[in-house]
Amino acid sequence: MRKLNGLLVIILFLTISMPSNVSAYSYGDPSKEKIAEVHENMMTKLNQSPPNFNEAEALFNTIKEEVSMHMGEDVSQVILNSLEEEDKEATIKNMQKLLALNISRRLEAVEKNFDEYDTSKKLLAKGFDTYEALSPVIAAKNAELDTNLKAEFDKALEALGNPGLFGVGEKESDKEQFIESKSFILDKLKEPLNIEEYSAGHFTESATAGESENQSDKDQYTDFSELKNWLPIVILAVIIIAVFLYVRKRRT
Numbered sequence: 001m002r003k004l005n006g007l008l009v010i011i012l013f014l015t016i017s018m019p020s021n022v023s024a025y026s027y028g029d030p031s032k033e034k035i036a037e038v039h040e041n042m043m044t045k046l047n048q049s050p051p052n053f054n055e056a057e058a059l060f061n062t063i064k065e066e067v068s069m070h071m072g073e074d075v076s077q078v079i080l081n082s083l084e085e086e087d088k089e090a091t092i093k094n095m096q097k098l099l100a101l102n103i104s105r106r107l108e109a110v111e112k113n114f115d116e117y118d119t120s121k122k123l124l125a126k127g128f129d130t131y132e133a134l135s136p137v138i139a140a141k142n143a144e145l146d147t148n149l150k151a152e153f154d155k156a157l158e159a160l161g162n163p164g165l166f167g168v169g170e171k172e173s174d175k176e177q178f179i180e181s182k183s184f185i186l187d188k189l190k191e192p193l194n195i196e197e198y199s200a201g202h203f204t205e206s207a208t209a210g211e212s213e214n215q216s217d218k219d220q221y222t223d224f225s226e227l228k229n230w231l232p233i234v235i236l237a238v239i240i241i242a243v244f245l246y247v248r249k250r251r252t
Helices: 002-017 034-046 053-061 064-071 073-084 088-112 117-141 143-159 175-193 205-219 227-251
Strands: none
Touching: 034 053, 034 064, 034 088, 034 117, 053 073, 053 088, 064 073, 064 088, 073 088, 088 117, 088 175, 117 143, 117 175, 143 175
């Protein structure tokens, strides 16, 4: 009986000390981009009859600080000016350019953090989520280009490789392929959105790192598509089965 109690204590200790991210509740999808979400909600307000500029501006103000910090205060001001002037067409075009700037921001961040698989994968997912908000606009102008851009995002994801777990599922990364896909995406977005050059404003490498850490803490997200995230669960399951078999053997 003492041995059994000892085993139960060990199980309890291991359960408590298990990494918290295994059982953490997902408070948000890390692949989702707030700027893209706000854009969608703003378009809903602007497409009302008459357009609801006040609510659209209130929505933009929820991302104003992020936009000003990473893309520049002038970008925020241009959008706010078009809202205050109640210029629907200008606001829509400016928001589309903002989405393109955000894609550039995310892809540049992936390149800077290329060797950090989890971070770069999350940043690329945010970039693609941003493109999905632009996709209907691009497809309406050039359906083939829209298809090609999505294919390049797929290539960029493949280029990240996969560190695998204990060698299982490991795939070598290809930074040159990623840079090629990044260049294709950014170059091809210029003409349909009337963009001459991408401006990153105050976006810096240190800001990228800080943002990644904050996002990780906020989301409390565990990606179970990664084999390594199953390891603690497997260990716990093995321990429970071992105790069950031990107790069963003692009783027989």
